[in-house]
Amino acid sequence: MKLKIYADRRSQPARAVLIFCKVNGIDFEEINIDLTKRQQLSPEFKEINPIGKVPAIVDGRFKLFESHAILSYLACAFPGVADHWYPADLFKRAKIQSVLDWHHLNLRLGALTYVVNTAMAPALGLPLNPRAAAKGEKILFSSLSKIESFWLKGSGRFLVGSNQPSIADLSLVCEIMQLELLDEKDRNRILGPYRKVQRWIENTRNATRPHFDEMHQVLFEFKADLQKQLSMGAINEMESSSKTVYLSKI
């Protein structure tokens, strides 16, 4: 039975898993779970992942969620995966686990909080929250600085000094790619100071082409949708504020 991947390509961890499978020739069926329609909370999907998050996989009778756990499982379960993605060497693997664990409360928390509260919230039925965005931005900048000065230290083209990508590169770069949803000026302001980070994104993209670009296509379409929604929101706000003015004049 073919591996099933439950994903929304607008979700960064979902894209990391999809790109990994494509690059490594792992045959799979992709089942779209539309986050903007809250399909991750449907009873059908809760049978797959009771926590209600994408990505999730079903491999035969085995169900699994959390993208890092999925990536390391796939790297071990499918014999065709090159060692550099998740090295068997104890020391190399431990370093990759270290950056994967660090990711959650640093780059992931910072980028997710900032992007949701600056661009994505309306599509998820939530209000934009500038105070939360400011907190996210602080964590995001601190995380990018640590990637630039520590995780990308040395001459290797990828994280922890490697010359070939691992599942950590894929996970972290897909997270940063979510910044594409921002206004271009804002994205440049955030990523501009980090030259090594910018090179590393390109190195990861090049190492996983054409699948990297293919899987990110939806993100650019999503950006166009969001900008439309935001400008509609701005018109609605103008209308409602003019209504307020009108009402207050009665």
Next chain:
Amino acid sequence: MKLKIYADRRSQPARAVLIFCKVNGIDFEEINIDLTKRQQLSPEFKEINPIGKVPAIVDGRFKLFESHAILSYLACAFPGVADHWYPADLFKRAKIQSVLDWHHLNLRLGALTYVVNTAMAPALGLPLNPRAAAKGEKILFSSLSKIESFWLKGSGRFLVGSNQPSIADLSLVCEIMQLELLDEKDRNRILGPYRKVQRWIENTRNATRPHFDEMHQVLFEFKADLQKQLSMGAINEMESSSKTVYLSKI
């Protein structure tokens, strides 16, 4: 050369690593890094972990931080560790990785945010922040509910249905033990509704005795210090408010 563990026993991930080593007969030297004196930011410690967090280890020439990465490394590197701590079986290991990954942005984020902003902040030179505490509480309750209804599902005494503890049990239970720093009434309010969680904490404590209690001793001493500081703070506040009243009367 003996394994070196850089830790502050008041840090929950540090305790998880220390208990793991004690239970599994791993010989180590413990180097205390006092978080209340900000020793984790000293140049000496930054040589060990440039990110400035405990726990960190040095095993021969190999340096590592992030407690989950350390625990899985130690489980694989030291031959005496029983398999149940980090099973070699691909499916069992993946399930444990799943709960470890889930932990960061759920129980860890919720408990840490709540405990720091309700009890620990003064000891770290920070102000208590009720707004942040409320956010932490919400994530904490949601996480405890998911542990109760999903991660502890079935008849197993430990996470993901196991009958023996894994590194995930140790990590998550040490996090919940941090709630001991709260006022007892508050702790009971939070943990009271979660019967399975309470039994599981006891199961983990029993499976790792006497080391579990030994490593948590410092936490209870820390609680006494914090309560002293908080009551001193209350006196200072009363003094300053009476000063304000006095000044405003001039």
